[in-house]
Amino acid sequence: MEGAGAGARATTSGRAGAPTCKVKKSDKLTSAPKAEASSRDADSAAEDKVPQVFDVFTGEPKVGEAPLPTVAELLELEELSYVEFMDSLKAGELAEVVLLRPEGSSLELNSSSVMDPEVLEDERTSKRQTRYGAAILKNPSDPYYALLKEFSDVVSDDPPSVLPPDRGVRHEIDLGSGTKYCTTRQWPLPKEQVDVIDAFFAAKHAAGMVRESKSPHSSPTFCLRKPNGKWRMVHAFNKLNAATIPASTPIPRKDMLQNNMAGCTIFSALDMVDGYYQLLMRESNIPLTVVSTPSGMLWEWLVMPQGLSNAPTTFNRLVTQLFRPMRLFVQT
Incomplete structure (x- = not known):
């Protein structure tokens, strides 16, 4: 049959989750008999009613007979x-x-x-x-309510904002040889961000976590919008981080932690509130942490600020030290 398939063309639809493929007929078939053309039209109509659906994992074609939800x-x-x-x-x-x-x-x-x-x-x-057990403390009938209530000072969503005690681990910044000053000028920001930054440092100053500074070092401050609509405070420590000697303290590998948890049936995780702010800075390194604000203030951190290159390593060192007596139970 000459030219019977010449007018057929395949079109694909790239829908997310279930790619489909339909075969459509062209308007003209040059040499197809009428009976065969009618049969093909019926087949094409059936194909249009029940599109071929391909499994996104195996690639095998499947025909979805059941209607989709409304x-x-x-x-x-x-x-x-x-x-x-x-x-x-x-x-x-x-x-x-x-x-x-x-x-x-x-x-x-x-x-x-x-x-x-x-x-x-x-x-x-x-x-x-x-x-997601954050709602346990709101439900007295929960079997774990009494336990969390006993340690409510530990699991509080709003812990007191105060200068932390010396926990035996302080954040240290060791600069490479030849480093003199790490200074980046503050750039202008929208008034909304300026107000947020000023309120943030006013609260941290009242808590004793920052103090005014006259250090020659300075890094700018700006804000980023979180997914929940709130602002995240960011310090551009780019120059300071570039001059900092990387810490050599190892961070546990993900695959090792997974191997250690083999056979376990109950898993839990802790998300510390203001975890970095619970670590003190080494006294001699405090002038290096100075940050500027668009309103013209210079603040230096007495606790470990976010954005320093070796901060994750220092935080992991503290967590490992705290949980070392329970190492068989707590993987850090």
Whole structure:
């Protein structure tokens, strides 16, 4: 049959989660008999009704017979933050991910299976609530409520902002030979950021964590917007970090920690509030930590500020020292 397939063309649609492939007919077939053309039209119509769906993991074609959920049903699903979504996805607790994408006047629904369908929603929710235990202190009926209440000063979301005690580990800055001054001029910022920066340092000064300075060293301060809408304070310690000798204290490897946790069934993690601010600076290095503000102030840090190149190593050294007596139980 000459030219019967000449008019056929394949088009692909790159939808997220479930790529589809449909075969469409052209307007003209030069040498196809009418009966064969009618048969092909019927087949094409059936293909349009049930598009071929390819598995995003194996690449094998699948035909989705079951109808997709309605928009109303999807809008009733539990809402997750981006962090909760990514953690739940990695933990294998999501049975299906659905993308809502408007096209024209209608919504197209695309889905990709990431878990066996027999996993129940209440089981996934239970696991997620176990991982995110921040609400335990708000629920007296929780089995762990009494334990956390006993140590509420440790697990508080709003610990007292004061100068910390000497914990045996201080942050040290060792400069390379020939380094004289590490100074970068402060650049102008919008008034909103200026007000946030001034309020931040006023609070830290009241807590005894910073003091006014006359040091020749200086690094600028600016703000970045967090995903939750709040501001993150940032110090541009670029020149100071470039002149700092890297610390040689090893940080535990991820694969070693995973091997040590083999066979464990209960996992927990601690997220310290203002963890860096719970470490003191070495007295002689305090003048190196000076930061400027757009309002013309110079502040030097008495605690370890964020942004220093060796800060993660120092913090890990403190955590390792604190948990060393419980090393078989706590992996740091």
